[in-house]
Amino acid sequence: MYYQLGRVTGRLVASTHLQTPLFPIAPVALQRLEPPSIQYNTTHFSTVTQDACATGKRRLIPGTNMPFPPLDENIRKKQELFQKDNDLPVFLKGGPFDAILYRLTMALCVLGVAGVVHAVYSHAVPKKQS
Structure with missing residues (x-):
């Protein structure tokens, strides 16, 4: 038995005028093809x-x-500088300017953490009423 959607209710109802499936599929023998060589x-x-x-x-x-x-000669010199095995971390191999930038960054990180601790403390502990 075949089914179709009812026009009024929109539900599946038994179909009386469908005597064959909508998409009949006939079995087809498989074709044996050799796969392409890689x-x-x-x-x-x-x-x-x-x-x-x-x-x-x-x-x-x-x-x-x-x-x-x-390669440009400046790039080649920078590559040689950064590839030297001199036991320095890569963020300090650029010279004194890199050391200044590193220390400034660490100082700003410490100040930021101190600011967060101060903000949490000031919100957690109520002010004394005088």
Whole structure:
């Protein structure tokens, strides 16, 4: 038996004029297809040629034949400065200006915590009536 929505009530009611399902599905035999073979690291998928990889020191941007642009000398000096193994944390490796900024930041954090403690204390303890 098939059902449909009633026009008046909007509920499911038995249908008298539907003798076949709305969307008949006939079983179809499965088609056996071979799955496509997966190809890894082939020249078909890569735009980089083998002779472009043999450029020596110049590294290529991944997926292209273009080399990385040369670094500015200032950037190279900063990289050397920050990569030195001198037992300093990275936020102090920039020199004296970084030390000043670090100490100023820590002082402001301590003042902020003290302000929060003062605000909580002043709201928690009532003022004495004189």
